[in-house]
Amino acid sequence: MTPGDIIKQARAEGTRTLSEYRSKQVLAAYGVPVTREIIARDPGDAARAAQEIGFPVVLKGSAPDLAHKTEAGLVEIGLPDTESVAAASARLWPLLPEGGGLLVQEMAAGKREFLVGMTRDAQYGPCVTFGLGGIFAEALNDTVLRLAPVSEREALAMMDEIRAKALLGPVRGLPAVDRPALARAITGVSAAALAHPEITEIDINPVIIADDRPIAVDALVVLA
Amino acid sequence: MLDAMIRARSVAIVGASQKKNEVGGDKLGTVALNYLLAHGYAGKVYPVNPKETEIRGLTCYPSVTDIPDDIDLALIAVPAKASVAVMKDCGAKGVKTAIVLASGFSEAGEPQLEADLIAAAKAGGVRFCGPNTNGMISIVGDMVCCTSMVCAMPRFNKGDIAFLTQSGAVGGSMLGTGNEEQGGFSHWISVGNEADLQVADYLDYLADDPDTKVIAMFIEGIRDPDKFTRACAKAARAGKPVVVYKIGLSDVSAAAAASHTGAMVGSNAVFDAVCRKYGVVRVEDAADLLPTAITFSRLLDKLPKGPNMGLIGPSGGICGVCADECHRFGLDVPELPQAAQETLKQFIPPFGALRNPIDVTQQIRSSPTGYQDTIRTVLEQDMIDGVFLLVTMVGEPRASFYCDIFTEAARATDKPVIIAWTGAQSLAAQAIPQIKRNQIPIYFSARGAVRAMRALLDYRRFLDARDVEADQ
Numbered sequence: 001m002t003p004g005d006i007i008k009q010a011r012a013e014g015t016r017t018l019s020e021y022r023s024k025q026v027l028a029a030y031g032v033p034v035t036r037e038i039i040a041r042d043p044g045d046a047a048r049a050a051q052e053i054g055f056p057v058v059l060k061g062s063a064p065d066l067a068h069k070t071e072a073g074l075v076e077i078g079l080p081d082t083e084s085v086a087a088a089s090a091r092l093w094p095l096l097p098e099g100g101g102l103l104v105q106e107m108a109a110g111k112r113e114f115l116v117g118m119t120r121d122a123q124y125g126p127c128v129t130f131g132l133g134g135i136f137a138e139a140l141n142d143t144v145l146r147l148a149p150v151s152e153r154e155a156l157a158m159m160d161e162i163r164a165k166a167l168l169g170p171v172r173g174l175p176a177v178d179r180p181a182l183a184r185a186i187t188g189v190s191a192a193a194l195a196h197p198e199i200t201e202i203d204i205n206p207v208i209i210a211d212d213r214p215i216a217v218d219a220l221v222v223l224a
Numbered sequence: 225m226l227d228a229m230i231r232a233r234s235v236a237i238v239g240a241s242q243k244k245n246e247v248g249g250d251k252l253g254t255v256a257l258n259y260l261l262a263h264g265y266a267g268k269v270y271p272v273n274p275k276e277t278e279i280r281g282l283t284c285y286p287s288v289t290d291i292p293d294d295i296d297l298a299l300i301a302v303p304a305k306a307s308v309a310v311m312k313d314c315g316a317k318g319v320k321t322a323i324v325l326a327s328g329f330s331e332a333g334e335p336q337l338e339a340d341l342i343a344a345a346k347a348g349g350v351r352f353c354g355p356n357t358n359g360m361i362s363i364v365g366d367m368v369c370c371t372s373m374v375c376a377m378p379r380f381n382k383g384d385i386a387f388l389t390q391s392g393a394v395g396g397s398m399l400g401t402g403n404e405e406q407g408g409f410s411h412w413i414s415v416g417n418e419a420d421l422q423v424a425d426y427l428d429y430l431a432d433d434p435d436t437k438v439i440a441m442f443i444e445g446i447r448d449p450d451k452f453t454r455a456c457a458k459a460a461r462a463g464k465p466v467v468v469y470k471i472g473l474s475d476v477s478a479a480a481a482a483s484h485t486g487a488m489v490g491s492n493a494v495f496d497a498v499c500r501k502y503g504v505v506r507v508e509d510a511a512d513l514l515p516t517a518i519t520f521s522r523l524l525d526k527l528p529k530g531p532n533m534g535l536i537g538p539s540g541g542i543c544g545v546c547a548d549e550c551h552r553f554g555l556d557v558p559e560l561p562q563a564a565q566e567t568l569k570q571f572i573p574p575f576g577a578l579r580n581p582i583d584v585t586q587q588i589r590s591s592p593t594g595y596q597d598t599i600r601t602v603l604e605q606d607m608i609d610g611v612f613l614l615v616t617m618v619g620e621p622r623a624s625f626y627c628d629i630f631t632e633a634a635r636a637t638d639k640p641v642i643i644a645w646t647g648a649q650s651l652a653a654q655a656i657p658q659i660k661r662n663q664i665p666i667y668f669s670a671r672g673a674v675r676a677m678r679a680l681l682d683y684r685r686f687l688d689a690r691d692v693e694a695d696q
Contacts, residue, residue, distance in 0.1 A: 123494075124453070124494055127497060145496070145497045146500070147494075147498060147501045153689070
């Protein structure tokens with residue numbers, strides 16, 4: 001499905017908040033690097049999907065308007081083999097809302113977490129945010145903001161403006177972040193916002209840096 | 225259209241009177257007339273008042289429609305309700321533009337009266353400034369159509385800074401202090417309620433205005449963001465820096481937002497992003513607005529190519545202060561090449577410092593040309609993009625000697641030179657005013673000087689990046 005189709009379908013279903021899976025499909029279409037993932041529609045599917053993606057994997061409950069999966073106990077991480085996936089799937093399945101599925105996702109492991117987001121200002125239109133992500137994001141509020149469209153050059157400049165910019169370089173034995181790839185997450189969000197005025201907010205948090213590779217691990221697209 | 229207002233060849237002043245107001249002062253229209261005449265306006269002036277025949281030796285007409293001449297600009301200085309009727313007369317007469325001084329419109333809970341004023345202007349084809357304004361001044365045109373007390377200054381310095389203000393009172397104060405700093409101005413416009421002409425309209429005009437090179441704005445809020453950003457982009461294309469102070473730093477939290485990003489973004493950050501995108505120079509301190517605009521005006525053709533600064537001062541202390549401020553604001557203080565240090569060794573006493581910052585010591589006084597030679601040598605280094613001249617305690621006549629050599633050095637180079645004069649100003653009573661008259665940027669703290677240099681560098685980088693993107 002194209003991003004337009006996904007949005008159209010969500011609207012037809014009366015959904016404002018796209019599921020993580022659909023959100024990432026929309027963003028990936030605009031160049032945002034996202035986790036490899038497959039949606040399992042029945043309990044047996046999950047193990048097969050995990051084999052296809054490769055271990056370890058993450059299992060997440062997936063349904064429209066399901067924004068806080070961790071708080072709802074709908075996430076299992078670091079599942080190393082078929083047996084653990086089957087067991088986790090059996091535990092999670094009864095907790096899912098009607099029509100939900102299980103998202104089987106590559107386990108992107110990394111210590112560094114950033115966020116990329118978009119809000120629509122009533123006066124100036126889409127604004128793209130980049131900053132420190134993860135659980136400290138709101139407490140530290142280390143973000144910078146640009147009006148869309150954001151060029152690659154601007155996206156690269158944004159990275160040098162956060163207080164925690166040292167995290168992007170080689171730091172404490174970790175390699176330098178692949179900045180052009182991280183810039184694609186920023187320019188991708190900008191492009192998605194410009195292409196789809198019906199998107200009011202985008203939140204990619206965290207973008208985990210696995211070795212040097214930025215990857216959108218969780219994402220949320222909110223419609224008007 | 226705005227030419228008719230800003231370069232008006234004929235002005236009608238409606239509401240000028242020989243009578244005094246309730247407290248024995250001049251009426252608003254008379255105040256405006258007096259200022260207009262005092263500042264030497266060369267165009268035609270027509271007072272309008274149905275009850276009088278002559279004011280200040282000028283024939284007074286009962287109505288705008290009775291004036292036997294074309295009118296470019298009507299200054300409407302009557303109360304709010306009467307302003308609507310006068311606006312209708314202006315339309316009937318074919319007056320091109322107007323300034324409506326009165327308050328008592330939308331800002332005072334009378335939106336209908338303002339709607340009536342707009343309707344009258346539209347029907348008559350009159351474009352107008354205000355209401356609720358204290359007017360406009362074309363400094364280069366010697367045309368003062370303004371009631372602000374600042375017009376009691378005997379003269380304004382002509383120059384290339386245009387000033388738009390959404391607060392007449394603050395704008396008037398800044399024009400006054402800006403003149404005392406020897407800033408030079410092209411036009412000053414108090415935009416009032418912007419019922420018709422908005423900040424963005426004036427900005428759009430000024431971007432094309434041959435008399436204007438720098439635009440300063442005191443902003444409370446932007447009414448039409450699209451028009452505003454288009455005008456900012458136009459000013460950027462023209463290479464005219466727009467320097468803005470905007471009130472409303474405190475964010476209204478976007479509590480209703482569904483996402484984390486939404487909850488973290490505030491309107492202040494958005495306006496910052498707007499400024500960055502269009503190269504608008506935003507100052508955080510209102511007191512910096514005019515000084516920054518003045519510095520841009522003085523150094524627009526000498527913007528620093530990079531962050532490498534030379535620091536020259538008579539004490540290790542002030543050199544250290546300035547180096548710290550450079551660090552704080554992201555400017556570099558690189559060590560000078562060995563050859564340059566060898567050269568400087570000839571000019572500077574042995575207990576000075578040559579690496580950069582350059583401490584010439586108080587002992588440099590014993591050398592007639594050591595200071596000049598030092599400054600010249602530093603400015604000649606390819607690696608140096610700009611220079612700070614630091615001054616501590618110095619009195620006359622030495623202070624005036626500094627004024628002369630600093631001026632000469634600043635004028636001889638194509639790099640920006642900014643003075644940080646941190647000693648008692650009263651001991652340099654001739655030097656400091658002369659430095660200002662010489663149009664050499666001077667600040668009274670290292671931080672002020674460094675912050676200004678940083679703003680120049682940011683603007684230069686904006687222009688460079690814009691050129692790079694245009695080439696791609």
